[in-house]
Amino acid sequence: EPPVIPGAGGIGRVREVGPDATELAVGDWVLCDPTVRSRDNPQAPDIILQGLTAGSERARRLQAHFHDGSWAERIRVPTECVVRLGPLSDAEAVAWCAFGNFAVPYGGYVAAGLQAGETVLVNGATGAFGSGAVAVALAMGAGAVIATGRNHQALDLLGRRLGERVRPVHMLVDEERDREAILNAAPGPIDLVLDLLPPAATPAQVRAALLTVRPYGRVVLMGGVGPDIAVPYVWLMRNCVTVRGQWMYPREALPRLVAMVRSGLLRLDYHEARCFGLEEVNDAVAHAAANAGPFAMTVLRP
Numbered sequence: 574e575p576p577v578i579p580g581a582g583g584i585g586r587v588r589e590v591g592p593d594a595t596e597l598a599v600g601d602w603v604l605c606d607p608t609v610r611s612r613d614n615p616q617a618p619d620i621i622l623q624g625l626t627a628g629s630e631r632a633r634r635l636q637a638h639f640h641d642g643s644w645a646e647r648i649r650v651p652t653e654c655v656v657r658l659g660p661l662s663d664a665e666a667v668a669w670c671a672f673g674n675f676a677v678p679y680g681g682y683v684a685a686g687l688q689a690g691e692t693v694l695v696n697g698a699t700g701a702f703g704s705g706a707v708a709v710a711l712a713m714g715a716g717a718v719i720a721t722g723r724n725h726q727a728l729d730l731l732g733r734r735l736g737e738r739v740r741p742v743h744m745l746v747d748e749e750r751d752r753e754a755i756l757n758a759a760p761g762p763i764d765l766v767l768d769l770l771p772p773a774a775t776p777a778q779v780r781a782a783l784l785t786v787r788p789y790g791r792v793v794l795m796g797g798v799g800p801d802i803a804v805p806y807v808w809l810m811r812n813c814v815t816v817r818g819q820w821m822y823p824r825e826a827l828p829r830l831v832a833m834v835r836s837g838l839l840r841l842d843y844h845e846a847r848c849f850g851l852e853e854v855n856d857a858v859a860h861a862a863a864n865a866g867p868f869a870m871t872v873l874r875p
Contacts, residue, residue: 604831
């Protein structure tokens with residue numbers, strides 16, 4: 574609902590706490606999770622992404638209260654959407670702005686029960702969430718990560734930054750050829766496919782990856798492809814493959830991911846940040862559009 578103040582999530586300091594907070598204190602550095610859920614139906618809550626989207630009439634009522642996103646001087650955030658980060662310097666606060674790129678794919682891995690040593694395929698690995706998915710899988714102990722994409726440069730960057738467990742696969746949007754390339758790159762059976770392709774991708778690009786998963790494997794769909802992907806019924810049934818959609822992440826996943834960063838298992842310094850003040854927001858948007866890619870981050874810093 575206009576006037577719109579965008580910004581899905583952010584890093585900030587507490588200015589005031591509500592009566593339902595018992596540990597948060599003014600001045601605490603916190604992660605603000607944009608995934609706001611209604612509280613009166615825990616089995617099927619309405620969900621908004623604060624500062625970004627609300628998908629129904631009921632969700633828009635929630636959005637009316639938690640309206641402003643993080644491109645604001647101050648925002649109102651539900652207590653359960655705040656995660657304490659401990660002491661931070663200004664530079665560390667900027668680095669933590671990359672956290673959302675890791676949190677979204679982590680939600681997919683939690684849903685699929687990723688285990689150490691497994692082989693993971695990240696379909697669409699060269700975007701912000703895709704590159705984050707590769708880093709998180711490695712931090713969780715994946716034995717190998719097949720990283721697919723159409724951008725040679727971005728794929729090479731993934732390999733250089735994240736190491737030899739990353740197996741880049743250049744996709745040509747030829748379903749049979751791409752599937753064969755994925756299987757040739759894998760060191761063994763592919764246990765888990767995480768699809769993060771954007772709306773511009775085609776169903777064939779999803780199927781090229783999905784159909785490489787081993788019998789009894791898992792597939793998690795977190796991207797934005799609109800048309801029906803037409804998964805073969807008999808193949809799905811006879812191979813006992815689990816396919817599930819996952820929107821964002823469960824609330825309890827965030828403190829665990831914060832602990833992974835704090836322990837050094839997951840690094841935030843992969844990203845190169847360019848910072849802008851709020852008065853430079855239009856310049857920031859233009860910079861972000863011209864500099865998209867893995868580990869490139871544009872930050873608004875009030």
